Amino acid sequence: MRQEERKTIHAAILGAALFLLIQIFRAPLGQIEDKDLILAFYLILGCCTVAFGFAVFAQGWLLFANKLSRARLYTSALFLGVSIFDFLHILSFVGIPAVSSYIDPAQSLWLLTFSRLASALGIVFIFSRSDEQVPVDSKTKVFRNSALLIAFFLTGLVLANLVVPGLAGYAWMETARDLLNMAVLFVYLLGVGIIVYPGNIEKSASLLIIIRALVFFALGQVFFMNLLSVGELDYFFGMLSSGAAYYLLLTGVYRLTLEEPFQEDQQAEARINYLAYHDDLTGLPNRRRLMQRMEEIVIQSENDKSRGFAGLVIMNINHFKNINDSLGHYAGDLLLQLVSQRIGSEVKANEELYSMGADEFAFLMTERTGLENCLVRANELLRLFETPVGLESGEYHISLSLGMSIYPGDGDTAEQLIQNADTAVHNAKEQGVEIRRYIPAMQMKAKERLKLENDLRRALERDEFFLVYQPQVQLESEEIVGMEALLRWNHPKRGLVSPVDFIPIAEESGLIVPIGEWVLKTACLQNKQWQDAGYRPICVSINLSMRQFLQPNLAGKIGAILADIGLDPGYVDLEITESMTLDKETAFDQLNRLKRLGVFISIDDFGTGYSSLHYLKNMPIDRLKIDRSFVSEVMEDSNNAAIVSTITSMAHHLKLKVTAEGVENKEQLNFLRQQHCHEAQGYLFSKPVKAAEFEQAFLKPLLGLPS
Helix, strand or coil, rough: CHHHHHHHHHHHHHHHHHHHHHCCHHHHHHHCHHHHHHHHHHHHHHHHHHHHHHHHHHHHHCCCCCCEEHHHHHHHHHHHHHHHHHHHHHHHCCCCHHHCCCCCCHHHHHHHHHHHHHHHHHHHHHHCCCEEECCCCHHHHEEEEEEHHHHHHHHHHHHHHHHHHCCCCHHHHHHHHHHHHHHHHHHHHHHHCCCCCCCCCCHHHHHHHHHHHHHHHCCCCCHHCCCCCCCCHHHHHHHHHHHHHHHHHHHHHHHHHHHHHHHHHHHHHHHHHHHHCCCCCCECCCHHHHHHHHHHHHHHHHCCCCCEEEEEEEEECHHHHHHHHHHHHHHHHHHHHHHHHHCCCCCCCCEEEEEECEEEEEEEEEEEEHHHHHHHHHHHHCCCCCCCCCCCCCEECCCCCEEEEEEEECCCCHHHHHHHHHHHHHHHHHEEEEEEEECCHHHHHHHHHHHHHHHHHHHHHCEEEEEEEEEEECCHHHHHHHHEEEEEEECCCCCCHHHHHHHHHHHHCCCCHHHHHHHHHHHHHHHHHHHHCECCEEEEEEEHHHHHHHHCCCHHHHHHHHHCCCCCCEEEEEEHHHHHHCCCHHHHHHHHHHHHHHEEEEEEECCCCCCCCHHHCCCCCCCCEEEEHCCCCCCCCHHHHHHHHHHHHHHHHHCCCCECCCCHHHHHHHHHHHHHCCCCCCCCCCCCCHHHHHHHHHCECCHHHHC
């Protein structure tokens, strides 16, 4: 930014220096009498200037046509007219027969005056206002109006000359043109003042370039008004200044409307990625990043059996709550930072430190030779806190409890290893010991999983599945505007089986496809029955699994189901996850086919996946659902609060709806309202309930119909 400020100052100095040099050498410059040479240079400079002007027009008409800002669109339309006027002026001024036979020299100067007046008023109007996105279809309307104005003015110019020949050369018309030229100069200078004021607000680099363009526009206008009296060279220097102004304006508009918004999107994307995978307080990678890293280690170990052991240690600060309660949260936060710094300073090669949230840290050891080696290193971590930690109120002795899981042996997946280490650390705290290694019971768990899969295969035939519905509330009106259909399994012997237990098995075995189709049919049929019963129609949200989403005939299946049931697609919202969009081309094709049905599409658990803002803008989606992991601790964790705020702001910018999941208390609800979140769902409003209970508690009859 400082570099652009220096360039703006240099531009003003350059303009002033040019002004002074011409004043100094005014006499010898005025003696140049080779008019043909001057006109030739004027023609060359003019054509370059017109080329810059048409480039400004093309920038708005051709480049990134699917993402238009008001400033870029209006500037493009403005300089279409300005460039045409300039081009006609140049050709008639230098005496090109095909043009000068219709436009005499006096009219040519009027073209120049109107060109400069239009540019001055247009630039001030456009760049003194805040910019915003405009619909793509407004482009045709704006350029149509611009073309009509250009045609109207040129027609008027020709008719005026036919009705009153030589009108432009009358003395009173010359006086009027001089007054208009003075007004143009005033507007250019006024534009500089309007953009610069107020001076205490930092200007973007693009606006500083626009200011430089206005400086050269004003300098060119001084020459065109013949205020310096250097004879035939007045218009030459005017066109030279105008060429510099047009080039600067082209650069400034590009940066303001294309480059800077693109950079802002990149920064927002980088910010979301950083916040999603780092702890805001300590700056350490967080649980999500640890999950990714552990998955990488598991995959690498499966591919390379010669790799050593990997040890995961979860560390918990003992009696941390007492420090928070007695010394305050500021001291607690400071303690967490000091603990992370002390451990982080001792991290060696093949070791990584993570923040797990609250008072827990994870210490990952890769390439270890065995269990004993991991235990030795864990004891070294404990000894780091034999010396006290200094807080503002004094020095305090703290201790840690450690839980450990080893790969391979204590889990086959990243989630299991982390969960098992976490179980071990809580066991260590309960037993009052410093270190506890997880004791596996993997064989029993494998048998249990196999039996559950066999039962799952017969569950659909035995009608053991049922749906529950959770209301979605519009925060502004507090009305029920939708519901999410959620699958439940009532096992004949086990009772209710958690979706966390059976959904992953259904995904891996492929059973999720017929189960998902049953969910879709059942939810849509229930919604249609409620509508037929006279209840006010609302949208039902249905989750699609990865296997369902990748089916080539998915849109055809859903279309057939909706047609058979007779449900309007506008009352169906299909939820996908970010991971389903990793294959961009396949995802776009599938989403476009689904959108053609007329259904709504949401991205569920947003913020935890890999979505790129660049692709998100072009996706045919309607809504983002913020993952419950961000919402649940939004009042305690500034990192999660910043993520929710950033996602909501980005969604508004992209004209997408935002729904927050997992809202459990009024504080979270008030925060979401402050962020202008559209909708929310969670236990604060209702737990998921069966259809009969949902109908009784939340559905409202249409006006004029009995309840």
